Amino acid sequence: MRISTCQNCGQLLHFENSVCMRCGSSLGLIPETLELTALTNEDGAWRAMADNRLWRYCDNWALGACNWLVPADGETLYCPSCSLNRTIPDISNPAHAEQWRDIEVAKRRLVYALKRFGLPIPSRAEGAPNGLAFDFLADSDPSAPVLTGHDEGLITLNIAEADSAEREKRRVELGEPYRTLLGHMRHEIGHFYWDLLVRDGGRIDASRAVFGDESLDYQQALQTHYQNGAPDNWQESFISSYATMHPWEDFAETWTHYLHIVDTLDTAESFGVAIEPDVSDDPDTVVEVKFDPYRTRNFDKLIDAWLPLSVALNSLNRSMGQPDLYPFALTPPVIEKLRFIHQLIRGGKLAG
Template sequence: MKTFHCNRCNQLVFFENTHCEKCGARLGFVPELSQISAFEENEDGRWKSLHPLAQDSFYKPCHNYSVENVCNWVIPADSDDTLCCSCQLTSTIPNLTQPNNRLYWYRLENAKRRLLYTLDELGLDVKSRQEDPEHGLEFQFLEADAEGKGVMTGHDNGLITLNIAEADDAHREKVRSSLHEPYRTLLGHFRHETGHYFFDRLIADTPRVKAFRTAFGDEQQDYSAALDRHYKEGPPPNWADNYISAYATMHPWEDWAETWAHYLHIVDTLDTAVSCGLVLVPDSPNEPTLTDQTPIEETTFDNLMTRWFPLTYVLNSLNRSLGMPDGYPFALAPPVIDKLRFVHRVVAAAARR
């Protein structure tokens, strides 16, 4: 993710900010520019952008910004829409009469917006079900009912369901620990489930499916049987030699989705490092070194991998110095890197198209 500044005072601000902590300016994300802008609020309710790329354009806040306080995106002032392009993708929100559900909704929307930012930066177009009823994307955020019937996070033909319990840090950590997972986050869920969505869009019923099966296996094998086998027997003993996660061993669809999510982790983290001007210049050449500042959108896959190891080594070292778990608890075996390369090629081809 790129860095952002307040256009009034040039203070560094975050992607999620609604106001500048230094000068108090109102802030909002302008999807058309992929930028955070500072605004002057007019008496007529319109917001005048102070961003140089907006050329004094006028906007209005998303309804979920001005009323619900779970969004910070804006809409052109002359638009008939009341929801921003991100909030339009959500068809079902949590029951806000329940304690903590507004907080969970806020966390879910935050993670979704980060996902959409990365997809846009990669040139991957996302349309809502309203725009494209056949191939559009839709999210629903559900919770267990009064009888305790659970909610399965998953994807079904463009509809992504997220269990809002995943927005509860304590619950998510309990599940992560019980499943012996090294990593489990809201953003990871969103990235994984959109992997299934983009499999349908970019792989299924295309000439790429042959190369997919060479890398990941035959996705035509029975998914339900694979699911049962995975939860009864667990992953193969040496799964890390060929897969990014134990869950990826279950079925080629899950291997693809886990690898897709991991690719998004890599490009977003490296993009953030480049945008912050992060370099590693140790006294000894034997220490992790990172001096390449090539923008992610202009680099090769091999270049990404070359930069990834020193960055994650330092990231994990910093976390350990703070007494925290590794921020990047993964090891990339050569077959996994080959799968990531395949994802990179698919994304690049889709962006060019």
């Protein structure tokens, strides 16, 4: 994700910022350009220093849940991210309100990436058949917890996932090396784009050649996975143990990691990160990210940059006594699956 600077004072800004910490300028993100801009108040609206246009904040800004903008002269109340919400939790409950705000941050990061890729984002709210929509729900019956998942464009997320202690508990119970809100978002949107780009895009045979036959009974595969676990030596061909459960999950997990890789490389490029270990002359350990990961057609360039960067990131985490930032192995079969996702996204882009 690209970093920004305040147009008023030059302070480094981050994606979630709504106020510049140096000069106090209000900040908002312009959805058309994905640029974070300083704002000046003008006649009940906000003048953006980035484009000199008048904007209003998304209605969820007043709830502390959004920093995106909508045109001041339009009737739109919600930004392109918040407009995808179908159901939000009862935010009169302070705990639910806090969890919902964290979820919205992850969703905005997701929508940012989809827009950077130029992917279509058909919305159920705008009448698109099987369009994208989100339900953020809280458990009301302990015997029937809300299940996170995707169903024909509707993504449901249990807001308990926004509780770091609960999420860590589930991660340990399920034996997962990694579990985050953004990871959930990227995984479930992978199912949505399988429907949109593979099923509806005429690429089922190509997907089966890489991930296997998705027509296999999903519920039976799910039951088998939780009874028996992943097969032996699954690490040779899959990015995660959950990916072994069914071809749909293999696709969604691979999609998730492709987004992990691209967005992290984008951040590295924005910061001017270069890796050149003093103790090695191996060219495979050296990288300077000087390309736009969201725009490049060269898949090998992504992988050649990611492998040394992920080694460095893991080493930095260990120096802080933290687990590896990216505790996954990219074997040749996994890399070919990532290549499929890369080519699919490039082929699924909107014109221009």
